[in-house]
Amino acid sequence: MSLRNKSEHKEYINMLRRMSPEERLFKAFEISDFTKKLFANGLRKRFPDLNDQEFKLLLMKRLDKCHNRNY
Numbered sequence: 001m002s003l004r005n006k007s008e009h010k011e012y013i014n015m016l017r018r019m020s021p022e023e024r025l026f027k028a029f030e031i032s033d034f035t036k037k038l039f040a041n042g043l044r045k046r047f048p049d050l051n052d053q054e055f056k057l058l059l060m061k062r063l064d065k066c067h068n069r070n071y
Contacts, residue, residue: 039062039063043055043058
């Protein structure tokens with residue numbers, strides 16, 4: 001990690017510490033939603049010929065693989 005990245009990371013951590021618990025939870029949901037949309041867009045680009053139903057099934061299967069089964 002470069003010096004610039006370390007300072008940016010420290011600032012990000014400080015920003016999170018200044019947030020209320022509710023704001024941090026909202027941010028976690030926001031990042032999770034963004035990640036799922038990004039994953040779905042990438043998958044759609046990889047499989048452009050699938051119809052909506054086939055794509056949704058593929059997306060659900062792939063997301064299921066990502067699920068943490070340690071709980």
